Amino acid sequence: MSLSPDEVRHVAGLARLALTDEEVAELAPQLSSILDYAEQVGEVAAEDVPASTHPFPLANVLRPDEPRPSLSREDVLAGAPEVEQDRFAVPRIVAEEG
Amino acid sequence: MAADVTLTGLSASELAQRLRDREVSALEVAEAHLERIAAHDGVEAGGDEWVARDADALGERDVHAYLHVTAAAAREHAADVDRRRAAGEELAPLAGVPVAIKDVLTTRGVPTTCGSRMLEGWVPPYDATVTERLRAGDLVALGKTNMDEFAMGSSTENSAYGPTRNPWDLGRVPGGSSGGSAAAVAGRLAPLSIGTDTGGSIRQPAALTGIVGAKPTYGTVSRYGLVAFASSLDQAGPFARTVEDAARLHALIAGHDPRDSTSVRETAPDVLGPLREGVEGLRIGVVRELAGEGYEPGVERAFADVLERYERLGAEIVEVSLPHADYALAAYYLIAPSEASSNLARFDGVRYGLRVDAATAEEMNAATREAGFGPEVKRRIMIGTHALSSGYYDAYYLQASKVRTLIARDFAAAFEQADVLISPTSPSVSFRLGELVDDPLAMYLNDVATVPGSLAGIPALSLPAGTAPAPDDPDAALPVGLQVMAPLLRDELMYRAAWALEQDLGPLAAPTGPSALEVA
Amino acid sequence: MSATSTAALLEGETGAWELVVGLEVHVELQTATKMWCGCSTDFGGPANTNVCPVCTGQPGALPVANEQAVADAALLGLALGCDIAEVCRFHRKNYFYPDLAKNYQISQYDVPLCHDGRLDLDVTTDEGEQVTRRVGIERLHMEEDTGKSLHVGESGRLHGAEKSLIDYNRCGIPLLEIVSDPDIRDPETAQAYLRELQAIVRTLGVSDARMEEGSIRCDANVSVRRPGEELGTRCEIKNLNSVRSLGRAVRYEARRQIDVLEAGGEIVMETRHWDEGRGVTETLRRKESVTDYRYFPDPDLVEIHSSRAWVEQLRARLPELPAASRARLQQAGLSAEQAATIVAGGLLALHDEAVAAGAEPVAVANWCTGEVTGQLSSAALTPAEAGLTGAHVAELVALIDDGTLSTKLAKDVLAGVIEERGAVPPAEVAEQRGLQQVSDEGELQGIVDEVVAANPETVEAIRGGNDKAIGALVGQVMKATRGQADPKKTNELLRAAIEA
Numbered sequence A: 001m002s003l004s005p006d007e008v009r010h011v012a013g014l015a016r017l018a019l020t021d022e023e024v025a026e027l028a029p030q031l032s033s034i035l036d037y038a039e040q041v042g043e044v045a046a047e048d049v050p051a052s053t054h055p056f057p058l059a060n061v062l063r064p065d066e067p068r069p070s071l072s073r074e075d076v077l078a079g080a081p082e083v084e085q086d087r088f089a090v091p092r093i094v095a096e097e098g
Numbered sequence B: 001m002a003a004d005v006t007l008t009g010l011s012a013s014e015l016a017q018r019l020r021d022r023e024v025s026a027l028e029v030a031e032a033h034l035e036r037i038a039a040h041d042g043v044e045a046g047g048d049e050w051v052a053r054d055a056d057a058l059g060e061r062d063v064h065a066y067l068h069v070t071a072a073a074a075r076e077h078a079a080d081v082d083r084r085r086a087a088g089e090e091l092a093p094l095a096g097v098p099v100a101i102k103d104v105l106t107t108r109g110v111p112t113t114c115g116s117r118m119l120e121g122w123v124p125p126y127d128a129t130v131t132e133r134l135r136a137g138d139l140v141a142l143g144k145t146n147m148d149e150f151a152m153g154s155s156t157e158n159s160a161y162g163p164t165r166n167p168w169d170l171g172r173v174p175g176g177s178s179g180g181s182a183a184a185v186a187g188r189l190a191p192l193s194i195g196t197d198t199g200g201s202i203r204q205p206a207a208l209t210g211i212v213g214a215k216p217t218y219g220t221v222s223r224y225g226l227v228a229f230a231s232s233l234d235q236a237g238p239f240a241r242t243v244e245d246a247a248r249l250h251a252l253i254a255g256h257d258p259r260d261s262t263s264v265r266e267t268a269p270d271v272l273g274p275l276r277e278g279v280e281g282l283r284i285g286v287v288r289e290l291a292g293e294g295y296e297p298g299v300e301r302a303f304a305d306v307l308e309r310y311e312r313l314g315a316e317i318v319e320v321s322l323p324h325a326d327y328a329l330a331a332y333y334l335i336a337p338s339e340a341s342s343n344l345a346r347f348d349g350v351r352y353g354l355r356v357d358a359a360t361a362e363e364m365n366a367a368t369r370e371a372g373f374g375p376e377v378k379r380r381i382m383i384g385t386h387a388l389s390s391g392y393y394d395a396y397y398l399q400a401s402k403v404r405t406l407i408a409r410d411f412a413a414a415f416e417q418a419d420v421l422i423s424p425t426s427p428s429v430s431f432r433l434g435e436l437v438d439d440p441l442a443m444y445l446n447d448v449a450t451v452p453g454s455l456a457g458i459p460a461l462s463l464p465a466g467t468a469p470a471p472d473d474p475d476a477a478l479p480v481g482l483q484v485m486a487p488l489l490r491d492e493l494m495y496r497a498a499w500a501l502e503q504d505l506g507p508l509a510a511p512t513g514p515s516a517l518e519v520a
Numbered sequence C: 001m002s003a004t005s006t007a008a009l010l011e012g013e014t015g016a017w018e019l020v021v022g023l024e025v026h027v028e029l030q031t032a033t034k035m036w037c038g039c040s041t042d043f044g045g046p047a048n049t050n051v052c053p054v055c056t057g058q059p060g061a062l063p064v065a066n067e068q069a070v071a072d073a074a075l076l077g078l079a080l081g082c083d084i085a086e087v088c089r090f091h092r093k094n095y096f097y098p099d100l101a102k103n104y105q106i107s108q109y110d111v112p113l114c115h116d117g118r119l120d121l122d123v124t125t126d127e128g129e130q131v132t133r134r135v136g137i138e139r140l141h142m143e144e145d146t147g148k149s150l151h152v153g154e155s156g157r158l159h160g161a162e163k164s165l166i167d168y169n170r171c172g173i174p175l176l177e178i179v180s181d182p183d184i185r186d187p188e189t190a191q192a193y194l195r196e197l198q199a200i201v202r203t204l205g206v207s208d209a210r211m212e213e214g215s216i217r218c219d220a221n222v223s224v225r226r227p228g229e230e231l232g233t234r235c236e237i238k239n240l241n242s243v244r245s246l247g248r249a250v251r252y253e254a255r256r257q258i259d260v261l262e263a264g265g266e267i268v269m270e271t272r273h274w275d276e277g278r279g280v281t282e283t284l285r286r287k288e289s290v291t292d293y294r295y296f297p298d299p300d301l302v303e304i305h306s307s308r309a310w311v312e313q314l315r316a317r318l319p320e321l322p323a324a325s326r327a328r329l330q331q332a333g334l335s336a337e338q339a340a341t342i343v344a345g346g347l348l349a350l351h352d353e354a355v356a357a358g359a360e361p362v363a364v365a366n367w368c369t370g371e372v373t374g375q376l377s378s379a380a381l382t383p384a385e386a387g388l389t390g391a392h393v394a395e396l397v398a399l400i401d402d403g404t405l406s407t408k409l410a411k412d413v414l415a416g417v418i419e420e421r422g423a424v425p426p427a428e429v430a431e432q433r434g435l436q437q438v439s440d441e442g443e444l445q446g447i448v449d450e451v452v453a454a455n456p457e458t459v460e461a462i463r464g465g466n467d468k469a470i471g472a473l474v475g476q477v478m479k480a481t482r483g484q485a486d487p488k489k490t491n492e493l494l495r496a497a498i499e500a
């Protein structure tokens, strides 16, 4: 399938990428050709085939409800671009949450 | 004291023996490797931590396998191993042997970049399980190796810090994404290294640099601390110059980890015990679909030679089919980017790594991600986001996941007929730097033989299987890799088959040729 | 009590309308550790102290599911009459938000752990009629909470903030989402549903379910339609911080939608914010720009398989549920209100223990719903925190019965028991603090004689027919005995002395 520049921009919005116009122009044909190739999966009749997400059918991997030592606050905040009041600071949030 | 340069030519097993016999100290071994790194890798040597030069300051003969060399910590650890050995302490089998770690595994206190601007300067607050296991086995970590950004690529040209060069021809790529780890071992800059393989990222660079590289059964090596590209496929594994060395490193890092929900509970297979059992009576399956069109003639010739050798060694060669293998690459390039699009969402300028300032949080996220990710990562995030998005999920992600089931079934059926399966690891020998960077789809085809096994989660390795000319250079002799695949949790079978061939082929030659890195 | 019946319709200018409400409730579990990591679930403490690589989304960190959280979820599902899925899995819900450390929430999507349950509610209609209403439970699924943002700047709210500061202590705390069918037809039933869910959750001990602290949160999907017609367009109401605001918001929103429709307008599918102060709902975000969450199975996690045996083990662990407890109490002679107060107030164990210790159920109930509830709530303590046991309550009732304590004294003794956190039983408190009634006739007679002698005018007035004036004398006796005189005996002795 071919992706139009507007569709590329829509996907970039979902992926939260501020693509430049040049990137959009470059990506549209690249993504289109990759998707054209990937669409081959549709040639396989697989209606009655279960999807698999793992090579192993593992189940019930659970952890006992026992506290483990956490990281120190210093360690957690050490990598943060901006810290204020021992919290991760971000500029004003415009959108509402999920 | 001048370091003994010949030490860098020894295999890990040979080094371990000499260390045990106290013919050489761990510090001397570390020193010899550091010296060679300083001479050939393009790092700013001197001081405690050596950092790779900026891409534009690298020379054409700098391998650039390492992004960061922990010189002081390596010396300190080596000296500690020596001290404990001198005190009569019982040490692990590979104690004192150096190792290099792909920069996608977290190392507490040591920068981990994943080859990305996004994580430039990030110092993880914790160690990956693999990192812990290496330390517990007293392997001396030399540093972190270069890679395609977030493990996305097949040439290591997608690193934000400049490409790694192939020691066999410094004008060519080492493969990827674990190109730094492969080049380090091939170039005698480390006897052992750790890579990660999602669709072939250990096996293909092993093939292109003439070394051994193995992807263990999915779930047998913990992913805790492996910065995720595609969680259902990622698996760390060993690089070495001999099959035995790879098996030893494999044995050290494999094992159940309660911190990884996808870690298999079975004890990891014993890959060392049956290593020397030979292939007599072993049924070796040749996969019909992993040959022919798209495979270079030189690669096919080397593969034919392998078949003859196996036959001579008493193996039974059978032809098997993986009917859905032709769809594996398409399925892989939907599943892996889908997972990646979600896994890489956390890089948003809030908690760690790069931030590009902006007026709102949303703009800051978008600007940070725009600046922090390179073109290939953006491409895959875009593909994956699209493949999961409303209206496309069923046709792309879901259908690909079904194809994945069919491929796993194909393998199960093939393993009824054969004990192990073989194919060329890569359809081509190493290509020139820059040759494929503008053609993503052509680059993806590098993984055509490795991706089916990735989707099925089976163990697979690549070992050197002779050399072949390059399409653009009929006089070149570049490494060709043989891929050996085994059933789930039967990793020992692939090592056994690989070891027998390695014995028959004779000792592996060091890189040679007019453009190769000089090896003492 | 009648069987399930339809609710009253709402009158509009142009005829009758029917209200349709479905509720989405989030319950924070009271496990020791978070859903995917071993960090403590306390989040009142200093910011970013209960955090680790997993719950702050550090690159490379991986989740492992909390066994207790899964069991709690299934237990609540069983209490709500749900079927437990034999196989379920976790999905990722992808959206960017700074308090979501990974920029996806691990949740459940196509196969939740629990589905197809129901909740029966006793509701008093506007006409005062007691009816039972059944609300279907579509699903109950497991997910994780987000961190908390502190919005700094002028307003302290999201809008108008200059920046936001994120604390991940709450990030990753196990959360259950319970989605009802759109079966609710009036605000009272919506409130009863929420209250009953709270009571069940507390009875199971899986959460303290405090709305004011956010450990239980509720969103309401509200629409109106003409009776018998298809469902109308719904609006989702957020920021409902109490059972009361749920009722107010639903009532307001129904009226708003009817007004819009009757004026010829159309309802737009959107999320609306309940403004408690102004008592209105306001547009928060239009649904046409609905986020594409790109749900897909979380490849870091594996399936949960629920064996029949495990489910039956859990079912066997189910305690008596609130509805059954209320019925039992009513059978023992308590009023419906008393039964409801005892069950909802977390006093059932106290009540049952007191009765088991031999006290009469109605007397115990009077104490539990009256003074015990009052004193505990003004001290902001649970019975357990106060050290108060059923034995204490039974003892208090017995001490009143045998005349050792007046009702008034018994209240002081109860306060003393709570003060001592239950370490000192009522009889001892009474003795230590000298709170027993003075019913010793000799002692009381002396005081009465003194009072009578000291108040000749009042005595004359009583003799002259002003019977009410005796109250003043009783008061004096009480004063002299610091309230400990047995009022009945005092009265008898006074009358005898006056008539003498």
Ligand SMILES: [Mg+2]
Residues within 6 Å of the ligand: C107, C143, C177
């Ligand atoms: Mg939810």
Ligand SMILES: [Zn+2]
Residues within 6 Å of the ligand: A070, C034, C037, C038, C039, C050, C051, C052, C053, C054, C055, C056, C172
């Ligand atoms: Zn945590």
